[in-house]
Amino acid sequence: MRARDLLADFPTVRLDSPAIDAARLLAEQDLPGLIVVGDDGAPFTILPGTQVLRLAVPGYCQDDPALARVVDEAHADAFLRALDGRTVREVLPRQPRELPVTDPEATVLEVAALMARTHSPLVAVVDDRRLVGAVTLQALLDGVLAG
Amino acid sequence: MRARDLLADFPTVRLDSPAIDAARLLAEQDLPGLIVVGDDGAPFTILPGTQVLRLAVPGYCQDDPALARVVDEAHADAFLRALDGRTVREVLPRQPRELPVTDPEATVLEVAALMARTHSPLVAVVDDRRLVGAVTLQALLDGVLAG
Numbered sequence: 001m002r003a004r005d006l007l008a009d010f011p012t013v014r015l016d017s018p019a020i021d022a023a024r025l026l027a028e029q030d031l032p033g034l035i036v037v038g039d040d041g042a043p044f045t046i047l048p049g050t051q052v053l054r055l056a057v058p059g060y061c062q063d064d065p066a067l068a069r070v071v072d073e074a075h076a077d078a079f080l081r082a083l084d085g086r087t088v089r090e091v092l093p094r095q096p097r098e099l100p101v102t103d104p105e106a107t108v109l110e111v112a113a114l115m116a117r118t119h120s121p122l123v124a125v126v127d128d129r130r131l132v133g134a135v136t137l138q139a140l141l142d143g144v145l146a147g
Numbered sequence: 148m149r150a151r152d153l154l155a156d157f158p159t160v161r162l163d164s165p166a167i168d169a170a171r172l173l174a175e176q177d178l179p180g181l182i183v184v185g186d187d188g189a190p191f192t193i194l195p196g197t198q199v200l201r202l203a204v205p206g207y208c209q210d211d212p213a214l215a216r217v218v219d220e221a222h223a224d225a226f227l228r229a230l231d232g233r234t235v236r237e238v239l240p241r242q243p244r245e246l247p248v249t250d251p252e253a254t255v256l257e258v259a260a261l262m263a264r265t266h267s268p269l270v271a272v273v274d275d276r277r278l279v280g281a282v283t284l285q286a287l288l289d290g291v292l293a294g
Binding site: 032049051065076107110113140141 | 204
């Protein structure tokens with residue numbers, strides 16, 4: 001079994017998409033994460049769902065639970081408003097990191113190791129710089145457990 | 148909106164459950180992760196789905212993509228067999244880390260910051276050491292976006 005056997009079409013968002021629309025897509029389609037594509041259609045980055053939250057959580061709350069606790073309920077409820085009026089490009093983290101991207105020939109073990117290492121339940125599959133689909137954690141487990 | 152407004156019942160696995168059954172539960176119920184409870188019923192650990200994979204991926208493959216690549220397809224397909232005959236307790240990682248556990252009074256911002264920091268799309272909610280449910284990333288996004 002290879003990545004090509006497990007991949008499926010996956011919606012993408014563009015760097016110039018509104019960030020709030022990206023968050024809505026994640027919620028409405030119950031996605032494990034987002035694939036952000038650049039102008040060339042190739043994956044620019046892949047964001048696990050938890051890291052989409054990170055785009056909206058104020059920096060001072062991210063690493064200090066005590067600071068998150070002092071924000072009152074009304075302001076806490078509105079935390080996603082931080083995305084309003086901003087594009088995906090504008091809210092993406094600066095730091096480069098290993099992307100959960102592989103090729104169609106990757107084995108399930110390679111895909112599993114990549115998911116574990118990058119904490120991403122979503123791996124983009126790229127063939128000759130072209131996005132051909134994605135392997136989700138669920139698709140991988142279903143494939144392996146059915147085998 | 149507080150954790151108590153977003154939580155729902157969530158299946159748990161026990162430390163002495165067969166590890167392969169835990170992986171099947173994750174797959175079959177399409178869960179974002181697993182809550183492992185100790186003998187007292189309190190959460191012992193929470194494993195995001197990607198970290199359940201980590202339990203089965205050989206150590207030498209986890210950090211070196213090149214080593215995962217040399218494992219042939221037949222052996223790669225069988226990687227979950229590493230869980231056969233072992234309990235959850237036996238395969239859990241040794242390293243302690245921050246658990247995605249909160250209390251019913253946590254705001255959505257606190258829960259979001261916790262999910263982002265721990266890379267966990269699943270947060271266990273504990274009241275007086277008793278597990279009262281879990282908040283998933285999807286439930287959080289649905290609650291915040293509907294508000």
